[in-house]
Amino acid sequence: MMNEERTRLRVHIRWMIRRDMEEVLQIERGSFEFPWFEEDFVRCLRQRNCIGMVAECGEKIVGFMIYELHKTRLHILNFAVGREARRKGVGDQMVRKLIGKLSSQRRTRISLEVRETNLDAQLFFRSTGFMATSVLREFYDDSPEDAYLMQYECAAEQEAAHVHRLAG
Template structure:
């Protein structure tokens, strides 16, 4: 495997959108990703294997805080630890930019993602009842210091 991580760009946006469509019940639109390219607060990292987009992750950098917006890996590539490559990029960005904390929300039922976040030291700080379209609770996490 020949993995490469690069910033989100117009050249890889179709691949990112493909990952999005196969990863989420209520996916973002392609236009939403175009908007993120043009958003000065957004930082997105795209994971490729042999020039095929197989995953991506993003965050918003707001003053001295970070908020993870999405992280996804194509279903055929899951279970290989690739989400850790993307999380490493997000956490490295958090540390290298001296952010005070990094937050995210995740579906209460997404135990695989929750274990991943907890393995990086994220702590539960709350929840949002009926946050998702199917009324599922969002669990809020934060990484500090």
Template sequence: MIRRDMEAIYAIENDLFEFPWCEDDFIRCLRQRNCIGMLVEYDEQIAAYMIYELHKTRLHLLSFAVARQFQRRGFGRLMVEKLIGKLSGDRRTRITTAVRETNLDAQLFFRSVGFCAVSILMDYYPQSTEDAYVFEYRVAAGELNPRYQGCL
């Protein structure tokens, strides 16, 4: 993800989300040493992107989007698989992300790729009083095992 990609990323963000990130949100995030942005290109277009943070024992997915015209074609799954590949049983063992209570498509997607809802963050979003579900993907005992106890 580089600066020239940002125009397409903003367009996707604004098309998909009621409360999209602004340019400053992306810049502030990507300037942090522990923040990484990745994207998927298809036919010279940005099809999808994600931004995640590296923490000592986990990865935290901050932003994740697949452009409307590329949805349901495997690009989201591809990005999640790439992220899962960065986990290990002895260091970073899980991926977390917050999903709006009203974003049923995202909830179903994350469940389909092995995430479980593990908690609720009440009144999480500053622009509204909407709650968020914390979804988690976990590596168990050194092997990738997304179906574990503890789902809501």
């Protein structure tokens, strides 16, 4: 089992297309207590600033991410990896792809909200360089649960903030 968990799946990351929806919905339902419905995905992806991507292993979709483009940041709205592909580097490859879209001139950070009860997601995002920056009280419509706002900052931005703190 340990060797299986250490095995890194090589995935191809591409834009999400309509044909992917059935597999994406299966991953979504297998991942969350309060999953998005197909209409939620469609409504979101119809917005000009909303992008979907999938991670494919062979012909099978093993993960997906929906994010929004904002002027100075990217905002992850939904992110999941199928149960059979978890802890095999799929999520890490997807986050690295998104981090690669940051630049010190334009979009310098990535943000997302994580349920307070979703410890696996908190630990995963922390392991990829995100930090919890605030608590959002009763953030969700479907429960009174709080969320953690987690953010990743471009290396140049982190360095500038560090220098600023030292100078101040």
